[in-house]
Amino acid sequence: MLTLFVTAFMLGLLFNAAPGAVFAKTISEGAKGGFKPALAVQIGSLVGDALWAILGLLGIGLLLQLDVIRTPVAIAGIAYLLWLAWDNWQEAKTEFSVGEIDDNPLVKKALRDGMMLSLTNPQNIAYWAALGSAMGAVGVANPDVGDYGIFFAGFMVSSIVWCFFCAALVDQVFKRLGFGWAKLTYQACAVAFLYLAYASAQDLWQQTALVA
Template identity: 60%
Template sequence: MLALFFTAAVLGLIFNAAPGAVFAETVREGVRGGFRSALAVQVGSLVGDATWAILGLAGVGLLLQMQALQLPIGIAGTAYLLWLSWDSWSAASQEFVIEGANSHADTRRALRSGVLLSITNPQNVAYWAALGSAMGAVGVAEPTLTHYSLFFAGFMASSLVWCVVCASIVDRVFRNTGQRWARLTYRLCAIAFLLLALSSIKNLLQPAIAGAPPSEQVQAPEVSRGN
C-alpha cells in the first residue's frame, strides 16, 4: 500500500512538473501578482486534474477517450490558449503594476485560468483513461476502492507540494522584475501559448487521417499534463 502511495506521488510530481500551458500562465500571473496569483493558477489547475483523475480511475475515462468527446474539449482548449496568447501580447504593451496586484479579483482570475487550462486539456483525458486501466503496472491486479483512493491521495499530495514550490520559484524569480523584463516575459508567454495552441490543432487534426492501414496511422503522442 505504501509503495502504491509513493508511486502515485512520483507520477504526480512528474505530471505536474512538465512545462506547458499551466506553467506559462503561472509565470504570467506571477509577474504581476506575485506568490498568491501564481499559487492560484496552480491550485486552480488541480481542480481539473482531480476531475479527470476521479473519472479516469473510476474507468469512465475509457468512455471519454471517444473522439466525439475529445474533439470539443480540444477545440475549447485551443480557443482558450489562443485567447491567452492574444491577451498576454496585448498586456505587454500596457502599463501595469508589478506586485501589489493581489486583489480578490486578480486571485479569482488566476484561479479560473488554472481551472480552464486543466479542464480543457484533452491530454488529461487520455492520461487518466490510460492510468485508470493500468493499475496492474504498480502491482495491483484487482484494484479496489481503497487502492484507487490511495493512488489519488498520493497523486494529489505531491501535486499540492508542487503547487507551493512552483509558485514560490516564480515569485522569487520575478519579485523584483522591472517593467522591461515583465513585458518581455509576457511576450514570451504569449508565444508559448500560441505554440501550444498550434500543437493542439495539430493533435486534433491527426485523427482526421482516414483510410490508412492501422500500421500507417499516426500514433498518439506521449501524454503529459503540459504544465
C-alpha cells in the same frame, strides 16, 4: 500500500512539473502579481486534474476518449489557448509595477484560468484513461476502491506540494525583476500559448485523420 502511495506521488510530480499551458500561465500571472495569483493558477488547475483523475481511475476516462467527447474538449482548449495568447500580448503593452498592484482581481482571474486550462486539456483525458486501466504497472493486479483511493491521494498530495513550490519559485524570481523583464515574460508566454494551440490543433487534425 506505501509503495502505491509513493509511486502515485512521484507520478504526480512528473505530471505537474511537465512544461505546459498551466506552467506558462503561472509564470505570466506571477510576473505581474506575485505569489497569490501564481498559486491561484496552480490551485485552479487542480480542479480539472482531480476531475480527470477520478474519471480515469473509475474507468470512465476510456469513454471520454471517444471522438464525440474528446473533439469538442480539444477545440475548446485550442480556442482558450488562442485567447490567452492574445490576452498576454495585450498585457505586455500595459505598464505596471511588479508586485505592487491589487492582487484580488488577479487571483480570481488566475483561479478561473487555471481551471479552464486543466478542464479543456485533452491530454489529461488520455493520461488518466491510461493510468486508470493500467494499475497493474504499479504493482496492483486487481485494484479495489482502497487502492484507487490511495493512488488518488498520493497524486493530489504531490500536486498540492507542487502548487506551493511552483508559485513560490515564480514569486521569488520575478520579485527581483522590473517591468522590462515582466513585459518580455508576457510576450514569451503569449508565444508559448500560441505554439501550444498550434500543437493541439495539429494533434487533433492527426487524430481526426486516423479515424477517417
